[in-house]
Amino acid sequence: MKQLRILRIIILSGFAAVIFGLLSLQQLISTERDDALSGVSQQRNALNQYALRVYEQSIKEKFSQARAQVSQLLRNPFLDDSGIIYIEKGTQKLPRPYARNVSQPNPVTVYHSLLNPQTSDPRNLDALLLKRLALYRSAIHHIKNNDTGAIAPAIRTILKHRSLYQIDPRFDIPSVTALLTIFSTFGKPNQKFMSRVILEGYGNTSRKIITGLQPDLLSNKNKFLKNEFLFLTQQIMTLSQKHNIPFKTFKNRVEQKILVIPDSPAKGTSYLDNTQWLMSTDPAGTVLGFKVSVEKVRQNIQQHMRKVGLIQKMDKVNTTPIKRQSTQVIKHPAQYRDFTLSIETPRWEIQLSKIESRYIIKTSLIFLTGLISLLLVVLSLLHQRRKQQYINLKTEFVQAISHELRTPLTSIRLMAETLEMRLEGITEAKDYPSRIVKDIDGLSFLVENILSFNRLEKGLWDLERDPINIDDLVSAINAEIHLYTDKKVSITVKNSHSTVPIKGDSHLLKMLLFNLIRNSCYYNRHEIIKITIHYCTDTRHCIEYSDNGFGIDKDKWQEVFKDFYRILDNQRASVRGSGLGLAICRKIMHLHGGKIYIHQSDSQGSLFRLVFGDT
CATH class of the missing domain: 3.30.565.10 (Histidine kinase-like ATPase, C-terminal domain)
Structure with missing residues (x-):
């Protein structure tokens, strides 16, 4: 009995130890799974952060390139300025816009007044403009009268006056255009002279004393209303064509689509005319912006990361649109973006699938082990219960049979002793009673042994x-x-x-x-x-x-x-x-x-x- 109880305690304690071990193992497996998932997540975040750093670095480089490009575009109006926005002191410099407010003198009036002497002179001209107007009229008079000796000095005087005094282009450009139109109509101007005045200008490459009409008009586009600008460009292209002067680039810049920019453009990512622009404003209020192609940015980052071996050919860089709050503070232009960058790779999906598969297999094995352990414990306890029942039955049987043997043995011994006394003196039967008594004593010893064995087996003997x-x-x-x-x-x-x-x-x-x-x-x-x-x-x-x-x-x-x-x-x-x-x-x-x-x-x-x- 006592041994069975001890064995039962050992079995239950062992089962509890197995369950504790399995739970501890499950915790380790869960920790291993979490660490593996965290490792994949950290790898994903690291690559995403790297892609973001590459983007920010490329944006910094583009801003540096844009700043360097602004000075070139301002010096050379023939360059395409459609990809740059430059606003200085509240005035849009690039791309060059039309004038928004009408100012005097009217260029068309100036042009026609010189072509037609009967037309009244422009009003509100200062002394310098009146002086220049007089020089133009004098030169036109000599041209129309075919006064060959006076034409060249008159034009040189105008060129000298233009080189010395910079006057309002709204007066100067239409005046020169009208002069060249009359000269081309009534005289025989030198082609080189016309090329210099219309296209090349006077002076060296680094510093122009007098700018040609084509670049001069493009540079001062923001001084003219749209109709005024188009009128003058038409006259200049006609003169250029007549005297075989190149004007294709000039025409392309004239026909370039005008970008409408709000008075106070927002820094960050903006959409102007359905095109994405990235703009920043420095402390002085100067606005600099350039076009951004998200797809091209994505391709460049993807190509770079493949080149340095961070991603493979099957991997991709994805962009996801996001919306910023209008009040959100952005510390650096490189952070201006309305999309997130993320790396998509089948390797991570395979890794995650393997991690989950291993976790499920290990967890299933632990559960199965626990279930088998429980089944073994149940079977063991059932076996112990049946064994206990068997021992109880055996004990009851031994007690019953011992009692059944002890009672008749006692009676038989008593009768044998009585018989021994009565048969005393009869030689033939003298040893029968003693033999009966010895056999009974031997049988009693056997019964006593059986009872003692049973008590010792069950642990019921109290030792003294x-x-x-x-x-x-x-x-x-x-x-x-x-x-x-x-x-x-x-x-x-x-x-x-x-x-x-x-x-x-x-x-x-x-x-x-x-x-x-x-x-x-x-x-x-x-x-x-x-x-x-x-x-x-x-x-x-x-x-x-x-x-x-x-x-x-x-x-x-x-x-x-x-x-x-x-x-x-x-x-x-x-x-x-x-x-x-x-x-x-x-x-x-x-x-x-x-x-x-x-x-x-x-x-x-x-x-x-x-x-x-x-x-």
Whole structure:
């Protein structure tokens, strides 16, 4: 009973330990999965951040390029300025716009007044403009009168005056255009002269003293209304065509679509005329912007990351539109974007799939292991329960059969003793009663052994420890031994006083010695059974028991202490026995915290050692 309870506790404790281990393992697996997912996420974030850094660096470079490009575009109006926005002190410089407000003098009026003398002069002209107007009229007069000697000096005077005094282009450009138109109509101007005045200008490459009409008109586009500008461009292109002066670039710039920019453009990403622009404003209020192609940006970043080996050919860089709050503060122009950058790669999806698959497999195995463990525990407990039921049934059977045997044996013994007294003097039947009594005593000893074995098996014996006196034990045994054997038994006790007292249950030790002595009597060919009992001389808490019996083969020294085990050889086959004697001895010594074993055995007899635990 006690062993089964201990075994049940061990099974449940083991199951609890297994469950705890499985839960701990599951936690480790979950942590491993989270770490793996975090690693993939960190790798994804790192590549996304790298793509963002590449974008920001490219934007910085583009702003630097745009700043350098502004000065070139301002110097050379023939360059395409459609990709740059430049606003300085509230005035749009690039791309060059038309004038928004009308100012005097009217260029068309100036042009026609010079072509037609009957037309009244423009109003509100200052002295410098009146001086220039007089020079133009004088030159036109000489041209129309074909005054060859005076035409060249008059034109040189105008060119000198233009180089010395910079006047309003709304007056200067239409005046020169009208002069060249008249000169082309009534005179024979030199082609080189016309090319210089219309296209090349006067001066060296680094510094123009007088700018040609084409670049001059383009540079001062913001001084003219749209109709005025188009009128003058038409006149200039007509003159250019007539004198074989290139005007294709001039025409392209004239026909360039005008970008409408609000008075206060927002910094960041803006959409002007359905085109995405990126603009920034410096502390002085200067606005700089350029066109942005999100698709081209994406392709450049993707190409760069593939080149440095961060992504593979199958990987892609994606852009996702976002909306910023209008009040959001942006610290650097490189952060101006209305999209997010992200890396798309099948490798991450495969990694995530593998991580989840491994997690599911490991978790399933843990669950299966726990389920199997639970099943084994349930089966073990059911087995223990059935074993307990079997032991209970066996105990009940032993108790019942022992009771059924003990009661009639007592009655038979009483009647045998009575019969022995009544048959005294009858020679033929004199030994019958004594034989009956001996057989009954032997049977009673067997019943007592069965009951003792049952109590020891169930752990129901309460051990009482007292100092052991071998002489007293042997005296009690000598008083009863004749009841169990017809042979003469000689028990010798040597050095019966131990230097180290041994404590034990005298009743159990008496039972132990009785079983050893009965075996010595049963398995013995001698007429006199010689038994020696004494304390060991080389081991503490030890008693030696020796006899002159058959002896036991060495390969059976451990087997003989098993329950119900008997040696069935030629010498022992005819001896009755239950196989409980030495098993009871083993259980008694185990209850004392010690052990019994065969120290020596041969054909001359056997030597048993009873080693007790510390008392």
